[in-house]
Amino acid sequence: MKKKLSVISALLMSLVVIAASAFSAGAVKNTIDFDTKTDILYLVNLDTDTVVYSKNSDKKCYPASTTKIMTYIITTEKVSNLEDTKVKIKEDLLNELAGTDSSLSGLEDYIDEELSVFQLLHCMMVSSGNDAALVLADYVGDGDVSAFVKLMNDKAKELGCNNTNFVNPHGLHDEKQYTTAEDMLKIARFAMTTPYFTDITNTVEYYIDGEDEEALVNTNKMINPDEEDYYYEYAKGIKTGTTDEAGHCLISSALKDDVAYMCIAYNAPCYDDDGNELETNYAILESKKLYEWAYENVSMRTVIGKDDKICSIDVNYGDNSDKVDLVPEFEYSTMLSKSIDEKDITIETKCQEVIDAPVKQGTVLGTATVSYKGEELTRINLVAAQTVEKSELKYVLTIVNNVITSLPFLIIVSIIAVLFIAYVILVNVFAVRKNKKRKSNT
Numbered sequence: 178m179k180k181k182l183s184v185i186s187a188l189l190m191s192l193v194v195i196a197a198s199a200f201s202a203g204a205v206k207n208t209i210d211f212d213t214k215t216d217i218l219y220l221v222n223l224d225t226d227t228v229v230y231s232k233n234s235d236k237k238c239y240p241a242s243t244t245k246i247m248t249y250i251i252t253t254e255k256v257s258n259l260e261d262t263k264v265k266i267k268e269d270l271l272n273e274l275a276g277t278d279s280s281l282s283g284l285e286d287y288i289d290e291e292l293s294v295f296q297l298l299h300c301m302m303v304s305s306g307n308d309a310a311l312v313l314a315d316y317v318g319d320g321d322v323s324a325f326v327k328l329m330n331d332k333a334k335e336l337g338c339n340n341t342n343f344v345n346p347h348g349l350h351d352e353k354q355y356t357t358a359e360d361m362l363k364i365a366r367f368a369m370t371t372p373y374f375t376d377i378t379n380t381v382e383y384y385i386d387g388e389d390e391e392a393l394v395n396t397n398k399m400i401n402p403d404e405e406d407y408y409y410e411y412a413k414g415i416k417t418g419t420t421d422e423a424g425h426c427l428i429s430s431a432l433k434d435d436v437a438y439m440c441i442a443y444n445a446p447c448y449d450d451d452g453n454e455l456e457t458n459y460a461i462l463e464s465k466k467l468y469e470w471a472y473e474n475v476s477m478r479t480v481i482g483k484d485d486k487i488c489s490i491d492v493n494y495g496d497n498s499d500k501v502d503l504v505p506e507f508e509y510s511t512m513l514s515k516s517i518d519e520k521d522i523t524i525e526t527k528c529q530e531v532i533d534a535p536v537k538q539g540t541v542l543g544t545a546t547v548s549y550k551g552e553e554l555t556r557i558n559l560v561a562a563q564t565v566e567k568s569e570l571k572y573v574l575t576i577v578n579n580v581i582t583s584l585p586f587l588i589i590v591s592i593i594a595v596l597f598i599a600y601v602i603l604v605n606v607f608a609v610r611k612n613k614k615r616k617s618n619t
Contacts, residue, residue: 216444241418244348282306314346378414
């Protein structure tokens with residue numbers, strides 16, 4: 178019988194869209210309490226677009242079958258009716274995968290038959306069928322898979338993925354096919370907005386036509402209740418990948434208590450130091466541990482409240498005050514672990530030293546840079562907390578005071594004083610001489 182997990186909550190879809198802020202925000206480098214073998218780990222809170230944990234997130238790596246996420250995007254963008262559009266399964270196309278040791282979805286049983294795009298998307302994302310990815314790329318590319326790959330790269334650039342390049346639609350190893358965890362986060366988040374994506378990637382088992390004896394089983398053990406060591410009840414998809422060169426890979430999401438995360442895990446080891454194949458898939462196991470750690474230890478904390486007084490500056494000619502307080506233009510909150518000491522969070526301000534009245538409440542008068550242990554997290558405008566009106570009397574008195582205390586004025590006054598004194602002296606001298614002359618004549 179068919180076995181399928183419940184449809185993803187619509188809330189998870191809504192969390193994909195994040196409002197832009199006035200300034201770009203960084204992330205606190207949280208410290209986890211366990212060791213990891215996976216080379217690349219990237220955990221992001223989808224509600225706030227906050228990086229909660231990062232390990233080599235900008236390192237180039239091979240995407241393996243997580244490539245199929247972009248294949249899914251292009252297919253759903255180019256095919257308007259997924260359920261009714263039929264695609265013929267070509268034998269010569271499937272033969273291209275011969276000898277590649279590919280993960281397949283059994284399309285060789287449907288050669289010269291037609292399957293819907295909807296069915297093929299399940300084949301590609303549930304059992305990671307390279308055959309399904311190739312069939313879809315051939316169909317959408319009108320017989321030219323390279324044309325489909327061009328669409329994949331064009332879309333990557335459109336999404337701002339500057340360190341990603343695709344050369345095939347399925348993820349078989351190629352030195353020229355690479356990405357980063359940061360880029361794949363952008364791609365996977367966009368994919369979550371496409372039709373049926375969250376439902377299909379969260380399907381544990383799928384029967385292609387309902388009459389198959391065996392179901393296609395999702396390669397993502399994190400969403401399979403039968404996989405006790407890997408299963409995580411709050412996980413939602415998304416896609417695994419494995420090659421010798423890429424290691425074990427997993428892109429997943431989780432939703433618990435209305436808080437959503439996405440985790441990118443790349444290049445987990447497939448073999449031990451002696452070349453023996455490892456039984457443990459650390460990409461899945463450590464993604465699970467990261468989710469558990471985040472939900473237990475990380476929460477939204479307000480770093481700067483909207484009404485917090487950050488600093489104050491002097492105001493000239495103020496009627497009701499000679500200072501104005503500066504507060505943040507917006508409240509700044511971020512995801513912080515319990516281990517973060519708030520004393521390590523610093524706020525550096527840059528603003529005018531003095532301003533002339535009038536000052537209107539809400540006027541931008543500076544900026545505050547919020548940092549954690551020297552690493553910038555965000556910059557926020559600082560605005561006047563209150564209105565300060567202009568006092569005309571203070572203005573006039575200040576102008577008068579400025580005039581009478583100015584150097585030119587003092588020089589002029591001094592010259593006038595000297596001239597006046599000289600005049601008085603001269604008058605006295607002439608008066609004395611006149612008196613002497615009068616006396617001499619008598």
